[in-house]
Amino acid sequence: DVKVTQSSRYLVKRTGEKVFLECVQxxxxxxxxxxxxxxxxxxxxxxxxYDVKMKEKGDIPEGYSVSREKKERFSLILESASTNQTSxxxxxxxxxxxxxxxxxxxxxxxx
Amino acid sequence: xxxVTQSPEALRLQEGESSSLNCSYTVxxxxxxxxxxxxxxxxxxxxxxxxxxxxxxxxxxxxxxxxxxxxxLHITAPKPEDSATYLCAVRTKNSGGGADGLTFGKxxxxxxxx
Numbered sequence: 001d002v003k004v005t006q007s008s009r010y011l012v013k014r015t016g017e018k019v020f021l022e023c024v025q026x027x028x029x030x031x032x033x034x035x036x037x038x039x040x041x042x043x044x045x046x047x048x049x050y051d052v053k054m055k056e057k058g059d060i061p062e063g064y065s066v067s068r069e070k071k072e073r074f075s076l077i078l079e080s081a082s083t084n085q086t087s088x089x090x091x092x093x094x095x096x097x098x099x100x101x102x103x104x105x106x107x108x109x110x111x
Numbered sequence: 112x113x114x115v116t117q118s119p120e121a122l123r124l125q126e127g128e129s130s131s132l133n134c135s136y137t138v139x140x141x142x143x144x145x146x147x148x149x150x151x152x153x154x155x156x157x158x159x160x161x162x163x164x165x166x167x168x169x170x171x172x173x174x175x176x177x178x179x180x181x182x183x184l185h186i187t188a189p190k191p192e193d194s195a196t197y198l199c200a201v202r203t204k205n206s207g208g209g210a211d212g213l214t215f216g217k218x219x220x221x222x223x224x225x
Contacts, residue, residue, distance in 0.1 A: 004154075033212070042217035043198070058212075090154050099145045099200075100213060102154030 003027075006091050006103035013110050019078040021106050023091030029101075031094045032074035034058075034066065036087040037105075043090065049074055081110045113138040113203050117216035124223050127188050132219045134199030135181040143202040144182050145213060146175050148195045155198055158184075189223045196220045 007022035025032065034046040035058075045058030047066040055066050063085060067075045074093075078085055086109050092100035114137045124130055136144070143162050147155035159168040161177040168175045172193065174185045184197055200213040 040217070043215040045212065048212065092154075099143070099157050099160055100155075101157065102147075105152070105154045107152070 004091055004093050004101050004103040006106050008106050009104065011106060011108045013081050015082060015110055017081045019081050021076040021089055023074045023103055024072050025093040026072065027093060029093035029095050032068065033092045034076045035090045037090055038087050046076065083110050086110045113201065113214050115199060115201055115214055115216040117199050117219050119219060121220040124189055126190060126223055126225050129187045132184040132197055133181060134216055136201050138201055138203040140203050141201060144177055145200040146184055147198040149198055150195050191223045191225050194221055194223045
């Protein structure tokens with residue numbers, strides 16, 4: 001069964017900390033995405049990547065960065081966590097022109 | 112700008128009471144419409160992809176249909192385990208995430224009471 005694995009289900013971090021969210025897929029997909037999901041706002045795209053070392057900004061990239069050093073791994077980095085970054089973070093991957101496979105999500109709380 | 116609107120926001124049904132969820136879209140150049148199911152605290156799970164008006168797909172108690180302006184997710188004789196949030200998404204030439212990105216609606220929260 002194909003999988004997208006997010007390293008943590010729940011995280012609690014302090015304001016100002018640097019936070020790493022890891023995502024690994026085992027499907028050899030070219031495309032990987034990071035979304036955040038908030039009540040009433042739906043899914044919002046933060047960053048995406050078409051290939052190793054390639055990254056593109058989504059709709060809400062401010063305060064975030066990403067890294068894709070290997071095809072199967074896409075990391076989301078919160079440079080200096082703030083309370084307004086408390087959210088559910090979802091990673092997804094896809095083959096070109098197909099739908100997404102999502103990970104289980106990471107619930108991040110910044111205190 | 113591409114827009115995807117789902118209605119209703121929330122729906123409560125009795126077990127066995129059939130109904131439909133709506134996803135209306137205003138996009139330029141639809142390249143696919145996707146339905147996902149999301150359980151609380153989990154990532155969305157893929158259900159269906161529809162590509163052209165008139166197309167239908169079925170899976171157990173769910174059937175998805177597509178017209179030129181909207182899609183319906185019909186649920187027939189639902190059971191409590193069908194309770195979830197159902198998300199609609201479209202792929203267009205303008206979707207966020209480049210050529211393969213999806214634009215999501217905000218979802219319909221469905222509750223099936225025993």
